[in-house]
Amino acid sequence: MCDTCGCGIPDQPSPSATENNDVVKVMKGLLAENDRLAQHNRDHLNEHNVLAINLMSSPGSGKTALLESTIIKLKDRYRIAVIEGDLETENDAQRIRAHGIEAVQINTGSACHLDANMIHNALHKLDLNTVDLLFIENVGNLVCPASYDLGHHLNVVLLSVVEGDDKPAKYPVMFRAADLTLITKTDLLAVIDDFDSEHVRNAMQKLGRDIPIMALSAKTGNGMDKWLALLEEKLT
Numbered sequence: 001m002c003d004t005c006g007c008g009i010p011d012q013p014s015p016s017a018t019e020n021n022d023v024v025k026v027m028k029g030l031l032a033e034n035d036r037l038a039q040h041n042r043d044h045l046n047e048h049n050v051l052a053i054n055l056m057s058s059p060g061s062g063k064t065a066l067l068e069s070t071i072i073k074l075k076d077r078y079r080i081a082v083i084e085g086d087l088e089t090e091n092d093a094q095r096i097r098a099h100g101i102e103a104v105q106i107n108t109g110s111a112c113h114l115d116a117n118m119i120h121n122a123l124h125k126l127d128l129n130t131v132d133l134l135f136i137e138n139v140g141n142l143v144c145p146a147s148y149d150l151g152h153h154l155n156v157v158l159l160s161v162v163e164g165d166d167k168p169a170k171y172p173v174m175f176r177a178a179d180l181t182l183i184t185k186t187d188l189l190a191v192i193d194d195f196d197s198e199h200v201r202n203a204m205q206k207l208g209r210d211i212p213i214m215a216l217s218a219k220t221g222n223g224m225d226k227w228l229a230l231l232e233e234k235l236t
Contacts, residue, residue: 034148038116041123041151048128051234052136054150056174057158058167059140062184062218064092066158066227067135069218071099073228078132078235083122085114085139092137102126113144116151132235142167146177154234160185161195168203176207180230183215186222 045052055063071080082103084093087110096103104122106114119136126134136152138145146155157178159167162185168175175181181204183197201213212230216223 031147034116037120038149038151041116041119042153044123045128045134045151045153048131050128050131050134051154052134052150052152053154053156053231054136054138054145054152055156055158056138056142056145056177057140057160058142058163061140061158061160061163063137063140063158064095065218066182066184066216067096067137068099069221069224070135070228070231071096071101073224074133074231075099075101079130080133080135081126081131083114083119083134083136085118085137087111087139108139112139112141113148114138114150115148119150133231142171142174146174154179156180156182158182158184159200161188161192165195165197165199166203168200168207172207175204176209178209178211180211181213182227183213185217185219186215187217187220 042052055066057063067082074080080101082093082096082101083106084090084096084103085106085108086092087108089107090105093103093105104125106118106122108114108118114136128134136150138150155177157174157180159165159181161183168181181200183200189195197213197215204211204213214223214226214230216227218224
């Protein structure tokens with residue numbers, strides 16, 4: 001999918017040690033430049049007192065539905081904007097705009113994650129003087145987004161109950177990067193009997209991440225209060 005991080009490069013003969021070293025050097029350089037620009041983005045957001053939250057997950061975990069429910073609850077008290085990341089289409093951005101919220105769409109083409117330069121360009125399309133809370137909906141992927149600092153303040157990883165409770169163990173890089181894990185689509189637990197939240201908690205502890213884990217349903221509203229309270233705490 002992605003020529004930036006290498007996951008889209010087709011199978012090739014095994015590289016030599018020299019070629020491997022060259023690839024490592026290039027990747028380190030790319031990440032160093034990304035981190036430099038990410039800090040620039042963070043400084044820019046801080047100057048305008050904007051809280052930026054990076055939402056990461058696999059496709060279909062409910063990021064956009066969570067945003068819609070959150071916007072409905074908070075838009076009368078806080079000024080919200082959204083940056084949407086997808087390979088193609090403006091479908092999610094249109095859903096956000098339908099709630100009267102400004103949304104900047106980033107289409108990454110073949111790239112399976114957002115990076116700091118993409119966010120830098122998107123920020124210049126927003127008037128940050130009119131924003132309190134910025135959500136960045138990253139490309140649906142449980143691998144690459146975790147490696148790229150965007151200049152945000154908080155990493156939130158969504159795990160829907162339909163994906164299975166083994167994902168923190170199978171995708172440790174993503175869940176190690178989390179500041180908060182949201183177990184989503186809990187309204188489906190009535191028909192899914194093999195998801196155990198305790199398995200998620202135990203896996204997170206094995207990763208050395210003692211972070212909040214909240215279970216909620218954007219559809220029914222169950223559990224949303226804790227999520228909203230956390231956002232308000234961060235905004236004060």
